[in-house]
Amino acid sequence: MFKPSALSDWTLFILFSAAILTMPIWLAPLGANYPDLMQKFAIFGIFAIGFNILFGLTGYLSFGHAAFLGVGSYTAVWSFKLLTMNVIPALIFSVIMAGVFALVIGFVSLRRSGIYFSILTLAFAQMSFNLAYSVLTPITNGESGLQLTLRDPRVLDAAAGVAVGRSLPSTNLFGLKMSGLPGFYICAVMLIIAFFLSMRIFRSPFGMMLKAIKSNQTRMAYTGFNTRPYLLAAFVISGMYAGLAGSLMAVTDPLAGAERMQWTASGEVVLMTILGGAGTLIGPVLGSAIIKYAENIFSAFNTSELRQIFDFMPDGLQQVSVAVSSMFVGEAWHFTLGLTFMIVVIFLPGGIMEGFRRIGGLFRRSDAKAGKVESSAAAAHS
Amino acid sequence: MENTVLHVADVHKSFAGLHALSDIDLSVREGETHAIIGPNGAGKSTLLNVCIGRLKPDTGHVIFNGENLTGRAPHEINQLGVVRVFQTPEIFPDLTLLENVMVPILAKRDGSFKMSWFRRFSSELNVRNKAMGVLQDLGLGEFTNAMATNLSRGDKRRLELAMGLAQEPKLLLLDEPTAGMARHDTNATIDLLKKIKAGGMTKVIIEHDMHVVFSLADRISVLAGGRIICQGTPEEVKNDPRVKEAYLGEEQV
Ligand SMILES: Nc1ncnc2c1ncn2[C@@H]1O[C@H](COP(=O)(O)OP(=O)(O)OP(=O)(O)O)[C@@H](O)[C@H]1O
Ligand SMILES: [Mg+2]
Numbered sequence: 069m070f071k072p073s074a075l076s077d078w079t080l081f082i083l084f085s086a087a088i089l090t091m092p093i094w095l096a097p098l099g100a101n102y103p104d105l106m107q108k109f110a111i112f113g114i115f116a117i118g119f120n121i122l123f124g125l126t127g128y129l130s131f132g133h134a135a136f137l138g139v140g141s142y143t144a145v146w147s148f149k150l151l152t153m154n155v156i157p158a159l160i161f162s163v164i165m166a167g168v169f170a171l172v173i174g175f176v177s178l179r180r181s182g183i184y185f186s187i188l189t190l191a192f193a194q195m196s197f198n199l200a201y202s203v204l205t206p207i208t209n210g211e212s213g214l215q216l217t218l219r220d221p222r223v224l225d226a227a228a229g230v231a232v233g234r235s236l237p238s239t240n241l242f243g244l245k246m247s248g249l250p251g252f253y254i255c256a257v258m259l260i261i262a263f264f265l266s267m268r269i270f271r272s273p274f275g276m277m278l279k280a281i282k283s284n285q286t287r288m289a290y291t292g293f294n295t296r297p298y299l300l301a302a303f304v305i306s307g308m309y310a311g312l313a314g315s316l317m318a319v320t321d322p323l324a325g326a327e328r329m330q331w332t333a334s335g336e337v338v339l340m341t342i343l344g345g346a347g348t349l350i351g352p353v354l355g356s357a358i359i360k361y362a363e364n365i366f367s368a369f370n371t372s373e374l375r376q377i378f379d380f381m382p383d384g385l386q387q388v389s390v391a392v393s394s395m396f397v398g399e400a401w402h403f404t405l406g407l408t409f410m411i412v413v414i415f416l417p418g419g420i421m422e423g424f425r426r427i428g429g430l431f432r433r434s435d436a437k438a439g440k441v442e443s444s445a446a447a448a449h450s
Numbered sequence: 451m452e453n454t455v456l457h458v459a460d461v462h463k464s465f466a467g468l469h470a471l472s473d474i475d476l477s478v479r480e481g482e483t484h485a486i487i488g489p490n491g492a493g494k495s496t497l498l499n500v501c502i503g504r505l506k507p508d509t510g511h512v513i514f515n516g517e518n519l520t521g522r523a524p525h526e527i528n529q530l531g532v533v534r535v536f537q538t539p540e541i542f543p544d545l546t547l548l549e550n551v552m553v554p555i556l557a558k559r560d561g562s563f564k565m566s567w568f569r570r571f572s573s574e575l576n577v578r579n580k581a582m583g584v585l586q587d588l589g590l591g592e593f594t595n596a597m598a599t600n601l602s603r604g605d606k607r608r609l610e611l612a613m614g615l616a617q618e619p620k621l622l623l624l625d626e627p628t629a630g631m632a633r634h635d636t637n638a639t640i641d642l643l644k645k646i647k648a649g650g651m652t653k654v655i656i657e658h659d660m661h662v663v664f665s666l667a668d669r670i671s672v673l674a675g676g677r678i679i680c681q682g683t684p685e686e687v688k689n690d691p692r693v694k695e696a697y698l699g700e701e702q703v
Contacts, residue, residue, distance in 0.1 A: 273556055273574055274567035276545070280553045283542040290502060290540070292528035292557035292617065301567070 077267060080349070085260045092249065098361075103252040104320075105364055109357045110255035111316045114262045116340040116352035118309020121266055122302050123338070124347035125278035131186045132173065132193030134333035136166040136307040138200060140314025141324035142207070145214045148322050152224035153237045155246055155254065155319045159312065166311020167304050169196075174303035178296055181285070193334055200326035213325035239319050251320045258316060259353075262309060267349055269305070278302055282347075310337075339409050345421030354420055359405065366401035369394075453480040455621055455652045456532075461500055461510035463493075463676075470496045471676045474510070478621070483643075483653045485663045488673035494656045495537055497673070498623050501654075502534045503527045514621065529561050531620030535627055537656075539606035541613065543599035547590055550598050550609055551581035551616045558617045584616045589638060604631045611639070615646070622646075624655040628662055640665055664688075 087094075088110070095101035115137060123129055140162040147158035177188040200208040208214055216236050230237070239246040246254060269275045281288050281295050288295050318324055327333075336359070344355025371394055378389040396404045416423050456478040463471040470493045478484045486494050499505040501512050503524040511520040519527050542550050555577050560567065571578070585591050588608045593601070598609060607630055614622060627643070628636040636659065643666055647653065657663045663670065663684070670687040672680040680690045687693055 268570075269568070272568055272570060273552075273577075276549055277553065277556065277567070280542045280545055280549070283544040284540060287540040287542065288553075288557075289524040290504070290528060290534060290536075291554045291613070292525050292561055294523070294525045294562055297562060298567075 077271065081264060081267060084263055084350070084353075088256050088260055089253075091256070092252070100361055100364070103248050105360065106252045107255045107316070107320045108360045108364075110252065110259040111313045111320075112337070112340060112356035112360055113259050113353040114255075114316070115310055115313035115337050116344070116356040117259075117262050117266045118306040118313070119337045120306075120341050120346060120348075120352040121269055121278075121309070122306035123341055124352070125270070125275060125282060126299055126302050127282035128178075128181065128299060128303070129186045129338065130177075130189040130303070130306075131331065131334050131338065132177075132189030132191075132196075133306065133310050133337055134329050134331070135173065135193040135196040136170055136310035137314035137317070137333060138196065138324065138326065138329035139166045139169050140311035141318045141328055142200070142214055142314075143311070144315035144318035145216070145322055145324045146207075148216060148222075148239060148318070149214075149220040150223065152222055152228075153230075153239050154224070155239050155241050157224075158239075158319060159258070159315050162311045162315030162318075163308045164311075166314065167308045170304045170307025170310075171300070174300050174307065178299050178303060190331060190334070193329060194331060197326055197329040197331075200329055208324070208326060210326070213323050215323045239322055246319050254319065255316050258312060262312065263349070263353070270349060274298070274301070339405065343409060343412055343419055345419030348419070348421040351419050351421040358420070362405070362408075363401060366397045366404055367399070369397035371398070454478065455480050455515060456501070456654070457513040458497070458501070459510050459513060461497075461507040461512065463496055463500060463505060463507050469676045471500070471507070474676075474678060476671055476678065476681075478652060478654055479669075481650045481652055482668040483647055483655060483666050485667035485670045486654060486656045486673055487658070487660075487663060487670060492673040493676040494673055495625055496676075498534055498625055498654070498656065501527075501623060502532060525557075525561060528617075529558070531617075532623065533614045533617050533619035533621070534623040535611050535614040535625060537625035537629065539603075539610045541598045541606055541609050543597070545598060546595050547585060547598055547601075547609060547612075548578065548581055548594040551584055551612050552577055554613045554617050555580055581616060584612045587615075587642065588612045589635075604635055607631055608635065608639070611642075620652065622651055622653045624653060624657075626656055626658060628657070628659055636662065 091106050091109070092101045095106065100106070115133070119130070119133055143162040143165040144155075144158035147161050151157055173189065173192045177185055177192065180188060201210060218232070218234075218236065222230075222237075225237075226232075241250070241254060244250050277293070277298050281298065285295060314324075314328065317328070337356075340355040340359050341352045342355070343359065344353065345351025371390060374390045374393055374397070375386065378386045378393075381389060394400065412419060416426075418425070454477045456476075458474050458476040461471055461474040462469070474497060476497075486497065488494055496505065500507050501519065503519060503522055503526075507520060511518050513519065514527075514530060514532055517530060519530075519532070542553065545553070552574075556574070559577075566573075582591070582594060585594055588611060590605065590608055590612060593605075598606070601609060607627065611624075611627055614624075624643075628639050631639060640662055643653070643655075647666065655663075655666060667684055669682065670684055671678050672687060672690075672693050680687055680693050682690070
């Protein structure tokens with residue numbers, strides 16, 4: 069940490085930024101370079117990076133982070149309805165609001181650790197989901213979700229003399245419409261900022277303390293730490309990341325529904341982080357991109373497409389093939405996801421990043437071996 | 451009488467009927483090295499656990515510099531300057547040696563919320579240098595960037611000691627600091643502890659190794675079956691028949 073790694077951190081950051089900003093180019097061969105999907109990559113990347121600050125550094129596994137995602141979305145849509153269609157206030161308010169929620173939920177949940185902490189966060193998220201669905205209908209518009217209407221006040225826009233058209237206004241950044249590529253780029257810039265901050269946290273004394281908590285929490289107490297404020301700070305930060313991700317969802321598509329808070333959404337970010345590699349800087353971004361890409365591919369198939377694919381087979385075999393493969397695609401793609409996840413957790417508990425490390429280690433070792441063989445061969449000759 | 455730093459007053463502690471500590475009365479004076487000896491299972495570690503707030507005594511209390519420690523959270527007790535070096539190493543296995551020592555230094559400084567947490571490491575150079583210094587004192591200077599989990603058992607004990615010393619405690623509680631060390635390292639540790647003693651730090655040391663005890667201790671308390679059976683200078687203790695009976699019988703002095 070005092071080594072020249074400061075330099076390589078900058079290299080990493082520059083490479084990361086370049087890769088994100090050029091996504092529309094290098095994703096083209098994969099057929100994944102359309103804004104809708106790339107926005108998802110960036111948004112879930114932010115969500116997972118934030119989740120990783122809590123889970124990856126402290127080891128506290130929250131099963132309720134989707135609650136903050138939902139809070140972020142609702143806040144953003146309210147900002148669009150009440151204030152302005154400009155995205156900046158929406159982003160700011162969402163992050164603050166998610167932070168406040170995280171402070172309350174974290175304060176209570178962090179009284180316990182381990183599985184009890186996970187269950188408390190899950191309970192809170194489920195409670196938020198149910199509130200959003202029913203009791204808080206005036207705020208959340210319940211089942212149909214919170215949407216823009218023509219009658220919204222938008223006081224700042226009105227004061228600025230923005231004409232009220234006949235169709236719904238679109239979200240914008242000082243006039244630049246947030247649809248298509250610009251929509252992706254605002255998410256991309258936020259992702260880069262999110263990544264930078266996470267890198268700074270990982271490399272700060274604060275990050276070291278969090279890692280120490282994960283490594284040996286009992287010892288922390290006998291070392292003079294009150295671990296709870298540290299954990300709470302990490303919890304709030306990761307909640308704010310989720311709020312940012314939620315508000316970006318609303319920026320690219322200005323509506324918010326309670327389903328965003330459902331436990332499956334909380335579970336998804338856990339999968340993303342673990343699949344990519346919890347506790348690593350890049351892993352969560354990779355994990356979320358892979359899951360969103362796979363979801364895009366696998367969930368698109370339907371039975372008639374499958375039938376077409378297996379058309380070359382004799383009738384009976386075709387039916388069997390379609391039946392079997394339809395267990396993995398379409399609506400059932402979660403089965404594929406679950407299976408992949410199980411395989412990764414069993415064989416690569418450190419996620420994809422550990423896979424990379426192992427491959428790297430293999431090369432290094434075979435290099436060393438080659439060197440040894442050479443030198444022993446030379447010894448034999450002499 | 452000299453200043454009493456630590457006063458364990460009438461402490462009882464039992465585990466499901468087992469009297470681990472009974473009627474413990476113990477005073478540790480400022481600047482002294484107080485050794486606690488006794489056979490396995492005598493209750494020595496339990497006594498330290500009571501002092502640092504890991505266990506709550508059933509009755510009695512522990513007073514440190516006039517403050518009642520009983521019922522306080524472990525981190526508060528540490529913040530008051532009572533630092534324990536554990537018998538089985540309680541290090542941070544997934545951190546480097548340097549980080550292992552920086553954490554307690556930062557803990558002492560920033561026990562509660564500080565915005566400075568988010569600063570860079572480069573602004574904590576003095577913390578780092580201090581940690582380096584302590585590691586060097588303990589002969590661990592070469593491995594500062596190694597992961598603690600990879601250390602040998604003896605080196606883990608030394609790291610454990612480094613983590614305690616780095617906090618510059620007012621009262622250092624050492625639980626068998628040389629157990630598991632090679633003779634050579636034991637001697638180095640004795641030298642180090644003598645140096646600290648010269649610096650005036652008050653210490654309580656639990657030790658099985660009589661060589662270590664008699665080279666360091668100003669006073670000795672002998673614990674057997676959860677009771678203090680004898681207390682005094684090394685000379686007095688050595689010649690006490692009760693001690694011979696309870697303890698020294700099994701080990702040559
Ligand atoms: N948390 C606990 N729960 C139940 N029994 C305990 C606990 N801690 C210690 N004991 C028991 O209390 C007695 C005293 O243990 P303690 O660890 O204090 O002994 P010790 O003097 O440190 O021994 P050693 O020299 O082996 O370290 C032992 O019989 C032990 O089994
Ligand atoms: Mg013991």
